[in-house]
Amino acid sequence: xxxxxxxxxxxxxxxxxxxxxxxxxxxxxxxxxxxxxxxxxxxxxxxxxxxxxxxxxxxxxxxxxxxxxxxxxxxxxxxxxxxxxxxxxxxxxxxxxxxxxxxxxxxxxxxxxxxxxxxxxxxxxxxxxxxxxxxxxxxxxxxxxxxxxxxxxxxxxxxxxxxxxxxxxxxxxxxxxxxxxxxxxxxxxxxxxxxxxxxxxxxxxxxxxxxxxxxxxxxxxxxxxxxxxxxxxxxxxxxxxxxxxxxxxxxxxxxxxxxxxxxxxxxxxxxxxxxxxxxxxxxxxxxxxxxxxxxxxxxxxxxxxxxx
Amino acid sequence: xxxxxxxxxxxxxxxxxxxxxxxxxxxxxxxxxxxxxxxxxxxxxxxxxxxxxxxxxxxxxxxxxxxxxxxxxxxxxxxxxxxxxxxxxxxxxxxxxxxxxxxxxxxxxxxxxxxxxxxxxxxxxxxxxxxxxxxx
Numbered sequence: 128x129x130x131x132x133x134x135x136x137x138x139x140x141x142x143x144x145x146x147x148x149x150x151x152x153x154x155x156x157x158x159x160x161x162x163x164x165x166x167x168x169x170x171x172x173x174x175x176x177x178x179x180x181x182x183x184x185x186x187x188x189x190x191x192x193x194x195x196x197x198x199x200x201x202x203x204x205x206x207x208x209x210x211x212x213x214x215x216x217x218x219x220x221x222x223x224x225x226x227x228x229x230x231x232x233x234x235x236x237x238x239x240x241x242x243x244x245x246x247x248x249x250x251x252x253x254x255x256x257x258x259x260x261x262x263x264x265x266x267x268x269x270x271x272x273x274x275x276x277x278x279x280x281x282x283x284x285x286x287x288x289x290x291x292x293x294x295x296x297x298x299x300x301x302x303x304x305x306x307x308x309x310x311x312x313x314x315x316x317x318x319x320x321x322x323x324x325x326x327x328x329x330x331x332x333x334x335x336x337x338x339x340x341x342x343x344x345x346x347x348x349x350x351x352x353x354x355x356x357x358x359x360x361x362x363x364x365x366x367x368x369x370x371x372x373x374x375x376x377x378x379x380x381x382x383x384x385x386x387x388x389x390x391x392x393x394x395x396x397x398x399x400x401x402x403x404x405x406x407x408x409x410x411x412x413x414x415x416x417x418x419x420x421x422x423x424x425x426x427x428x429x430x431x432x433x434x435x
Numbered sequence: 436x437x438x439x440x441x442x443x444x445x446x447x448x449x450x451x452x453x454x455x456x457x458x459x460x461x462x463x464x465x466x467x468x469x470x471x472x473x474x475x476x477x478x479x480x481x482x483x484x485x486x487x488x489x490x491x492x493x494x495x496x497x498x499x500x501x502x503x504x505x506x507x508x509x510x511x512x513x514x515x516x517x518x519x520x521x522x523x524x525x526x527x528x529x530x531x532x533x534x535x536x537x538x539x540x541x542x543x544x545x546x547x548x549x550x551x552x553x554x555x556x557x558x559x560x561x562x563x564x565x566x567x568x569x570x571x
Contacts (some may be wrong), residue, residue: 138480138491230494236543326475355467356476357493364494373493378467380493382542427555435443435515435526 128207128309130223130316137171137322138227138360142252143313144220145211147259151218154180157265158256159303160249161296163310165241165271167337168366169344170318172229174222174245175310176252177302178261183216184301192304196297200315207312210305219309220255222248223317226363233365236384242272250284257285265289267303269296325359327351339368352376442525445513449529456532458510460539460552462497487545488538499540502552505559510534 133141158178165172179187190209198206210217224244232239249268257263266285270277270292278292293299297307318337323330331350335343348369351358354377362369424430459477481490488499504510514531539552546553 138482227491227494231491231496234494235496324480326479353472353476355465355471359476360480360491369494378465380466381464382495383462384542423561426551427558428551429555429558435513435528 128211128313128316130313133171133223133225133317134320134322137225137317138324139225140228141223141225142220142255143223144255145214145218147218147261148179148214148216150180150183150216151178152260152262154182154262155264156180156262157184157267157302158253158261158263159296159300159306160252160266160268161303161307161310162245162269163307163314164318164337165245166339167344168339168348168363168368169226169334169337169361170321171226171314172224172245173310173314173317174224174248174252175219175306175313176221176249176256177210177217177219177306177309178256178263179213179217179302179305181264186213187217187305188301190301190305192301192308196307196311198308203308203312203315206308210308217305218256218261219306220252221309221313222252223313224248225360227360230360230362230364233363246277246280250281253281253285263288266291267296267300268292269303269307270294321361323359323361327359339366348372349376354378441519441523444525444527445511446516446527446529449531450509450511450533453511453530453533456512456534458512458534458537459499460537461492462540462542463492463495488540490540492540496543497540498543498545499538500546501536501538502556503536504534505556508559510537 128143130143132143156178158176160174160176162175163173164170190206190213192206192210210219229241229244232244233241253263253266263285266281266288268277268281268291271294274292274294278290281290281292282288291300296303298304318334319332321332331347333343334347335341337344339345345368348358348362349372351362352372357364357373357377358369364370364373420430457473457478459473477490477492481488486500488501490497490499510533511530512532512534513528515526515528517527519526539546539550541550
């Protein structure tokens, strides 16, 4: 696995893939989908697919792939090595969603939530396998959300393929375990060697697991908080952990699509507060209607400056 | 809005010492007046391809482009030398830096010719047409 293409630009999403085994283009195949790094506030989320001919599922089982979460990092690396050695019949592909992709998607004007992003990423990977000529007959998916709806969505999207979505599928189906190992190994390597594109000098890489409840992660987030910019692109800004810290330790930033209300926000946005209509000067006589600014200026947000 | 009689003076002589600086016009309000690690965080992560720049700020995607000051004009960054004690006092500002172009940023929308700041640059020409001397 060469994570170089992602490291060349770790602000965007990136696909890594193995060679497609020839046998997968001629024999009926099964495919597993799993993800790594959904919860952490740091680093990318990696989606993985792994596929092999149905006739080889037993061979895959004998590699003793298991749910990546029950394995140590070394065990996962070893198992990935074994999968690599089985490349004659096992193929994989990964979609790396950079933390910046996650932040900017989730914080988009028209919000793109993590579930939708996950589903679209999984669909994209399956489509990639199909486009590469893999003869898909069965898909197994691990999920954290409601399985039924997701299963329906995938079945409709890929007619003629048998889709099984299950919680904990990574411990039930070897091909899903294999996908989870690929995804986890990839995320581990990326997080370990994160290349900060910000000019931060020597960065302390003792950021722990990246999970919000890890004390090391918390300490790191406190240490690397900038009052104006918040964080580097290694951090998921859309995570409440990051937002809470910025709310209390960084300067406030307001956007035109913020959903804030209350007296202060109204004042800031130059809106009239509801209360002002009840005050003595109701009707707003303070502005001379004869001096209404022409729309040439309002459209350009130009106004004459009377005071600094 | 209160109209007062105080006058604001610009110390023009400071222009010659002022340095040219990169200027960014952000699509948000940052409650901060003062130095910021712009080059470390912002410039270092800005991507530039085909006249469109991209960057993110506080996890939000921005798209921007460079725009030049109208011909014959110079952008000034002003700094008050000492804060006045009351709003009746005259104020003096100096030119702390100058710019002849700036980068303006839109939240997610690609920059286009209808953007407010692009349109605003029409004003000097328009002002010239309206207020300039009439030639026979």
